[in-house]
Amino acid sequence: MKNLPVIDVLIIVAYLVGMVLVGVYFARRNKSADEYTRAGGRIPGWAIGISIYATFLSSNTFLGVPGKAYGGNWNAFVFSLSMPLAAWLATTYFVPFYRSTGEVSAYTNLERRFGTWARTYAVACFLLTQLARIGSIFFGISLTLQALTGYGMEVIMVVTGICIVVYTVMGGIEAVIWTEVVQGILKTVGALIIIYLVVREVPGGIPEIISQANTVDKFSLGTFQLDFVHSSFWVVLLYGFFINLNNFGMDQNYVQRYHTATSAREANKSVWLCVWIYVPVSLLFFFIGSCLFVYYEAHPEIINGLKIQAAAERLGLAATDKQVIALADRLTAADYGDKVMPHFMVEMIPTGLLGLIVSAILSAAMSTISSGMNASATVFTVDIYERYIHRKSTPRNSLKVLYMATVLVGILGMCCGIAMIGVKSLLDIWWTLSGIFAGGMLGLFLLGILSKKVTNGAAMMGVSVGVLVILWMSLSSLIPAEMDYLKYPLHANMIIVIGTLTICLVGLAWTKLTGVKGIQHSKN
Structure with missing residues (x-):
């Protein structure tokens, strides 16, 4: 992979600086822990909805979904189709419940309902899984951007991590939400640009893409038989329903946003807005994968190079090694599908636009990390510090703890990401x-x-x-x-x-x- 041109690097730097300035702007409003974690309950539902959508649309979606569609079909899209039912249950039961309790932490009620053990269990699970999640996002984005930019993975993690920590710590949940609004728009624009560029490279355009992809069953949603052993339509539907119910109903990343809304009605609107945006946009990423499949099928020489690259990484050997070449001959589209998106971006996206696309990928990672940091800091402060360490903590003191906890989570997340290398x-x-x-x-x-x-x-x-x-x-x-x-x-x-x-x-x-x-x- 070639290094990014200077103009693309400048675009990325401008984006990162802009995110930091957003945090600086909102810092003046954070005078208490309530402001930091709830934004005073003044965020409109449409902004919260786009924010939740941006959190859903992680860098794994931006890069992984096209690769999955390239190597397989649209079976994983059924995950998105399960969202409306999960959203209905969340807005009918969970959102009104959380708004009525007034507790910013999703886990406080568990102690009232079942005792201290339940709250402690949920808090420990949430914090540990959030650290793993943040670390994996850092690792994944650095792995991709290393191929796109040529910079080391540690450097990418530290630079992006510092920017995320600064605007998240300074701006609190309000900065997180408004930066995610920008990031959600940027990611969507990036997807549309990639579709346009891929379609432009295929003779015959969209009709030809649909025709060729359909002949190899690329648009299949999976078998409709009641098969729970393989990845059938019903397996993905059930999996998606429970995961989405988990997200909308008990994940602190989402529950905390419900409290930032001006009313329970606005909170409900935010959930539905997320669903109605995410479902069609996720479809765009599956379509990108199908477009890339048709494009690369017309360029077998590129496919051979991607196979060798995937085989070399899997074996940890040089690309010219005989074992690598032998393995490359046996690899299928599913084995090297995650290579096609970065390759197309670097080789086919023109200077200037590439910087915008990389910024979109960065925004996909940053939205997930920043929301995870803020949610983890909130849970630590409310469920650990104010519950076990300092029960009579003042709002100003709790705000200081929130600042320190946010920084700590960011640093630990970066360390987890660095530790995952290799x-x-x-x-x-x-x-x-x-x-x-x-x-x-x-x-x-x-x-x-x-x-x-x-x-x-x-x-x-x-x-x-x-x-x-x-x-x-x-x-x-x-x-x-x-x-x-x-x-x-x-x-x-x-x-x-x-x-x-x-x-x-x-x-x-x-x-x-x-x-x-x-x-x-x-x-x-």
Whole structure:
């Protein structure tokens, strides 16, 4: 990959400086912890909706979805189709509930409902998974931008990390939301520019792309048979529903935004606006992947180069090594699909526009990281510092803690990203373990909000059994071949579905068997 021209670098620098200035602008309004975490409840619903959309549209979507569509089909788009139902449940039950409690943390109510253990469990899971998430976004964006710019991964992480920390710390949630509005628009414009440039390179344009892609079933949403072993339409639909319900219903990144709205109605509008923007825009990224497939099929010499690059990275050998060349011959489109988007960007996007596109990719990562930092700092301050360390903390003191916690989360996130360089197996293990514990959170929330009869003991029993089931499903690949009958037989995307249902069903069943009425725990 070639290095970026100076004009593109200047565009990227201008974008980063602009984001920092936004934080400086909003810094003057942050006089208390309430202002920092809720923005005084003055943000319009449309801005919150675009902000949530920008958080959904991460750098993984911007770069990963086209690669997945290139190497496969549109099966993963079913994830987006599940959003309306999850949004309906969230706006019907979760958003009104959070607005009525007035608690900025999504996890405070768990203590009142089930006791200290429930709140502590949820907080620990959230903070650990957020650090892993922030670190992985840092790692992913630096890996991509290294190929695009030629700069080292550590340098990219540190520069982008400093900019994110500055505007997030100074501006609080208000700066996060308004920068995400800009970032959401920039990402959408970037997607449209890429589509135009790809279509322009294909003789015959969109009709030819649709015709060629359709002949190889690129637009398939997956089989409609009730198949839960493979990635069928129903597996992705169920997976998407539970993940989106988890996002809209209990993720602090989203719950905190509900409190920044001027009213509960505006908060509900923000959720629906996110859905109606994200669904068609995510479709654009799948279409980009199909367009790239048709373009590269007409250039087999480029495909050979991408195969060799993918094989060399997989084996850790030079591109000229015989083993690399042998492996490259066996690779399919799914094996090197993540290479096509960066390659097209560097080779085919003209100077000036490339800087804009890289800024869009940066914005995709920055929106996810900044919201994660602010949400994590809020949870640390409310659920740990004010709960266990300093219960009578003043608003000014809590604001200082929020500043320090935001910086700390940003630094730890960068360190996690740097630690992930070249340690892919550790990353896989970490994400498996974080998924095990985070998977129990949604079931616990559903028990607490949707059922008033579930007791503390029943909730604890449900989470314990559910986590064990999730643990078995996630790690069953480690079971020896001679004991295959003990392995989890369904698709990996069904883990969160089965885990959540297990927690709910066990909790409800235990309550029914014991016959004890639900107990409301008050905050100690």
